[in-house]
Amino acid sequence: MVALIATTALAAFSLPLTLAYPSPQPLLGLPTGPAPITDPRFTTWNAPGSGDVRSPCPGLNALANHGFIHHNGKNLTIPHLVDGLAAGLNMGVDFTVLIGGAGLLASPNPLGGSFDLNQLDQHNFPIEHDASLSRQDAYFGNDYSFNQKIWNMFLAVYKGKTTTDIPTAAKVLSARTQDSQARNPQFTYGLREFIFRYGETAIYLQTMSDPVSGVARLDFIRELFEKERLPVDLGWRPSTLPITLASLGVMVNNLFAANPQNVPEGATILKDSYKNLIEGFIGGSEVLGNLTGGISKQVGL
Ligand code: HEM
Numbered sequence: 336m337v338a339l340i341a342t343t344a345l346a347a348f349s350l351p352l353t354l355a356y357p358s359p360q361p362l363l364g365l366p367t368g369p370a371p372i373t374d375p376r377f378t379t380w381n382a383p384g385s386g387d388v389r390s391p392c393p394g395l396n397a398l399a400n401h402g403f404i405h406h407n408g409k410n411l412t413i414p415h416l417v418d419g420l421a422a423g424l425n426m427g428v429d430f431t432v433l434i435g436g437a438g439l440l441a442s443p444n445p446l447g448g449s450f451d452l453n454q455l456d457q458h459n460f461p462i463e464h465d466a467s468l469s470r471q472d473a474y475f476g477n478d479y480s481f482n483q484k485i486w487n488m489f490l491a492v493y494k495g496k497t498t499t500d501i502p503t504a505a506k507v508l509s510a511r512t513q514d515s516q517a518r519n520p521q522f523t524y525g526l527r528e529f530i531f532r533y534g535e536t537a538i539y540l541q542t543m544s545d546p547v548s549g550v551a552r553l554d555f556i557r558e559l560f561e562k563e564r565l566p567v568d569l570g571w572r573p574s575t576l577p578i579t580l581a582s583l584g585v586m587v588n589n590l591f592a593a594n595p596q597n598v599p600e601g602a603t604i605l606k607d608s609y610k611n612l613i614e615g616f617i618g619g620s621e622v623l624g625n626l627t628g629g630i631s632k633q634v635g636l
C-alpha cells in the first residue's frame with residue numbers, strides 16, 4: 336500500500352524522479368524502524384578501545400561507537416547489521432542485506448557469514464574506492480581513517496551554508512573527483528565507484544535528515560564524520576521513514592542530474608568492464624536499477 340507519494344523538489348533538473356513510499360512492513364519478522372529515542376544507546380558513546388577495529392565507513396563506525404553494532408567492530412553478521420542499522424538509523428532491510436552482503440566479500444572467509452570493520456579497508460573491491468569525502472586515496476596510504484585535509488575540501492564547498500542541498504552535495508562529489516584525478520596516478524573510477532560514491536552521499540543526506548529532501552543540518556553531518564557519533568546531543572533524531580534502496584536510488588539519480596560535471600563523470604563510467612562484476616555481486620540488473628534509480632538504463636546497462 337502506498338502511504339505517501341513523495342515528490343522530489345528538483346523539477347529544475349532534467350531527471351526529476353518521484354518516490355512511491357511503501358508503508359514500513361515487518362519483513363520475515365525482522366525489525367523495522369528505529370529504536371525509541373529513549374534507548375540508552377543513543378546517548379551512550381564510547382571511542383574504540385584497544386583491540387577494537389573500525390572502518391572507512393563513518394556510519395558503521397558511529398553505530399559501533401554507540402553499541403548499535405558490536406563495539407569491538409568484529410563478527411558482524413547480516414542479521415546483526417539489519418537489527419543495528421534499523422535501530423540506530425532506520426536503514427531498511429533491503430539496504431542492509433545488499434550492502435552488508437557486499438561487505439561480507441571483504442572478509443577473508445565470505446562464506447563464514449561475518450566480517451570485521453577493518454576488513455572493509457580493502458582497496459577497490461568490494462566497496463572501498465578513491466575520491467572519498469573524508470578519507471585519502473589508498474595510493475597515499477591509510478584509506479580508512481578520517482582525514483582532515485580531505486574533509487576540508489568538503490567543508491570548502493559547503494562554506495557559508497548551514498544546511499545541505501542536492502546541488503552542493505553534487506559539487507562536493509565533483510570537487511573530490513577532480514582532486515583525485517589530478518593528484519593520484521592510480522585513480523580508479525568506474526561504475527562501481529560511481530554507484531558507491533553517489534550512494535554514500537545519498538546516505539549521509541538521508542540519515543541526517545529524511546529520505547526525500549536532501550536538506551540536512553551541516554553540524555549533524557560534521558558530527559557524524561568528524562566524531563563518528565550520532566548527533567543526538569545536537570537535536571538529531573533518526574528518520575521516521577526507512578531509508579531504502581529505492582529512496583537512495585532516487586537521490587542518486589537527482590545528484591547525478593545536478594552534477595556540474597555531468598558529462599565527464601558519466602562519460603568515464605566503464606560500463607562494460609563493471610557490468611558483470613556488479614551484477615555478480617549484487618544480484619542482477621534489477622537490483623542495480625533499483626539502487627541507481629534509472630541511471631543504469633541511461634548508461635546502457
Ligand atoms: C552494512 C552496511 C555498510 C557497509 C558494508 C558499508 C561500507 C562502507 C565502506 C567500505 C565505505 C568506504 C568507501 C570509501 O569511501 O572508500 C563506506 C563509506 C561510507 N559509508 Fe558506509 N557502509 C554501510 C552502511 C552505512 C550506513 C548505515 C551509513 C550511514 C551513515 C554509511 C555511510 C557512509 C558514508 C557517508 C560513506 C562515505 C565516506 C567518505 O566518502 O569519506 N554507511 N561504507
Ligand SMILES: [Mg+2]
Binds near residue numbers: 464467
Ligand atoms: Mg575510499
